Amino acid sequence: MGETDLLPDIIPAVTVTGRFLSPDGQPLSGSVTFRAPAQLTFPAADVILGGPVVAQLDTQGQVSATLPATDAPGMDPGGWSYTVSEQLVGIPTGRTYQLLLPAKHSRVDLADIAPTDPSRPNYIPVEGPRGERGERGASAYEVAVAAGFSGTPADWLASLVGLRGATGPKGDQGPVGPAGAPGVVQSVNGLSTAAITLTAAQVGAVPATSAGAAGGVATLGADGRVPAAQLPASSGAVQSVNERTGVVVLGAADVGAAPAAHTHTAAQVGAIATTARGAAGGVASLDGSGKIPAAQLPAAAPALPGGWMPDDYGLRSWAYDLSAGSRTPGDMPSEAGRLYLVGVPLRAAATITKVAIHVMGYDKPNTGVTAAYFGIYDQGLRRVAATTNAVASIPETHNIGGQMAAFTLSSPANLSVGSYYVAILIKGAGTAVPYLAATNWAATSTTSGAKAADTAGVYRWLQSSSTSLTSLPATLTLGDMAEANTCYWASIG
CATH class of the missing domain: 2.60.120 (Jelly Rolls)
Known part of the structure; x- marks a missing residue:
């Protein structure tokens, strides 16, 4: 369904308004959806209306929608009510209720007819606007009973749903409509107020004011290094070396080392002299193939007759x-x-x-x-x-x-x-x-x-x-x- 003020002389319409504020007077954001139970056919005007009407709250928290009257003459089907759904940011569970819009009331405000008492059933708030003396109008159920309906409120709601008709032939595909309104954010980081401002701590960040400040974080200069001003103070110059001060020059004896020209023999360091390799009383050497040369092996015992192995x-x-x-x-x-x-x-x-x-x-x-x-x-x-x-x-x-x-x-x-x-x-x-x-x-x-x-x-x-x-x-x-x-x-x- 769209706004029916395009056909004011053919289809009776009612303008529905409302304003939604938080307890501290801040405008709420979100939408209000008006949905008829089926497509509405107006044979006299050769018009078929279908689909929900989604009214977005403006910056002042206000909403306005012009809808066909629920008692428009010649309308098929008849005897129905709108299903109203409120989707408001910061209110996890929006209200859903039924609404009658008689043609005799050209303009109604949701504040006059929407339910506020949790003890009141959600099918009752279909009243008209307040009369001149502020009296409450009859609900849709009460209107139905006055017209001869017999049954409980639940029976009356069930009577609003008609039998499913036969499936008609598939029509030609029409042009693609404009994109729908974007979804509404319900909360940000657990906050549901109309105007949200997040702090650095709420997003797990370091405040910009902490850069280079005491107790904060270090910054990097243009050369990619921490500036000298943010580095800790030096512990100072060396005071002494080996208990000496001034210009200190250490020798081998000062650090417990031997002079560069000092030498030791192999025996003094527990080693074998190179001259002992292959010499009598020394050690065997290995040739280029990693084996002991034949000259350093013991002489083989001569083979005796009958002693071959x-x-x-x-x-x-x-x-x-x-x-x-x-x-x-x-x-x-x-x-x-x-x-x-x-x-x-x-x-x-x-x-x-x-x-x-x-x-x-x-x-x-x-x-x-x-x-x-x-x-x-x-x-x-x-x-x-x-x-x-x-x-x-x-x-x-x-x-x-x-x-x-x-x-x-x-x-x-x-x-x-x-x-x-x-x-x-x-x-x-x-x-x-x-x-x-x-x-x-x-x-x-x-x-x-x-x-x-x-x-x-x-x-x-x-x-x-x-x-x-x-x-x-x-x-x-x-x-x-x-x-x-x-x-x-x-x-x-």
Whole structure:
């Protein structure tokens, strides 16, 4: 709805005024909203009015609005009242009440008709202005009862709400109206007065008067530094140095120090002289690689016959010393396709990267060997490491005393302390396979290899019953082993 004074001859209107002040006489700010229950249709004037009327309080706290009379003839619907809502700054809960505006009163003031007594229901203040003798006019409910309405005030309010009509067709969108009035601030920092002035303390700030003042805060000059006038007074110049006054010059003795030319020997400071490096009775020196030079190492003890150890060959462990004379050493041809296991003890955990055998030579040129595999099995006959086909790495020439041949494992094996078996499998035809260093234990013992186990269940040597193997099995059992007397020499490193 808008102001209906644009159609004064067609639609009867009533001007509503009011003034809102605080108890100390200061103008309040805010708005008063007048809302009809539905759109108002005036068929005779071909006009439809809709929407609330929001009247803003001016600087004097005054409000004014011109509204259609609630009893205008020919108006559809009829028999209704305005809902008035007051939204005032500083008053958290505004009043809401009903208001009748009969056409016979062209001008009314809210102060004459708005409710002031909390005990009065909010549907009663629909009175007209005071009469000439100051008498109260009839309320909307009383007017309805006088016209024949029967029921309570609540029944009468409910009767004002009509049935919902059928939804009409959607009309064309009209032009966008002007922006509504901005919302009204209800309070600032907890204050709700009409004119609010905040102090520095209320906004958590330091007053401007505190800058550079006693008990306040320091300021910065144009150079970005605190001016000298705001700095504390100096504590004064040095009065004395080492109990001396005047122009003081201190020497080494004055501060408990030695003169610059004073020297000490290595012995006096508990150190070793540089001349003692590498000298008899001195200390060993390190070369550029961080190791002690050979000239400073003790002379190695000469190796004795039969006294060789695996470390002398860069190995970790072996089956036995090749020069051992307690058995009958010699060489034996390996049988093509048969797997040989040679027991070796490992007395310290180590990472093993290779296995080694001792090759004596061939009866015939190496023309029939097709494959050679070497590996390591644990005490439970489970394979823990192996080489790829190493046939190309087996020596073919016969040297005096033969030669050791080492074969690199496919990947290093981290072995703990225990007993292990070196696996030897050479595939070839007839006597084309090499002769390997071996000991024939049957020369002094009638016990065969497959039964020569120690108390821990470790065998000195084993060999497979099969002679047609082409690779190292993942696992073996004692049932796969045959009787034998020959123990080949083998090692790990």
